[in-house]
Amino acid sequence: MSGAASRVPNIVNYIKNCPGFESILKNIKIISAGNGACVAEYKVEQSATNIVGALHGGFTATLVDAVSGYALHSDEDKITPSVSVDMHMTYMKAAKLGEEIVIDAKTMKAGKNLAYLKVEIKNKETGDLLVQGLHTKFILSGKK
Template sequence: MTATLVDAVSTWALLTTPQQQPGVSVDLSVSYMKAVKVGDIIVIDAQTLKCGRTLAFLTVDIKSKTNGQLVAQGKHTKFIGS
């Protein structure tokens, strides 16, 4: 589920750039730092680090809303060229 969240949320972040293209995944990785229990509330923050002519680089931080600790971090590279 976490990888799906990283994929979807980073794609939505990419749609807010001037190119407004969802792109195609080239690479996606997720690092898991801490377990989350059913019922825990999380906060997801996505950022487009760089959006070039053909590739976009994005990160997604998933944090616990209770204490702000990083639960997981995703990195996503997308092809956006034609």
């Protein structure tokens, strides 16, 4: 199994066993991960919708945060803890209950201290761009 392919079970196992906040992502499906990128899919469930039946913006931000983190950590050179510095979301179209979405995260640049990631969330059926997220992460070096 290649390094990139071996990352998918690791990410899936992490989500499945996460006792914290990320446990809300238990139903996302990791399609691929490696070389600084990660693609996931999710079918919008009732528990992730807002009052008008669309995918909740907070849940969407969590998808951007988490999947971009998986993308960063799929790169063998960046398997170190990181924390968010900045996130910017642009919401263009809503995903509705029952629709399937694709979350495509890419590491744009990763340096010694900061990583810059881009995420696009699209409707799986139509390909419409729903959300674009930009995420900056601080890479923890283990130093105090």
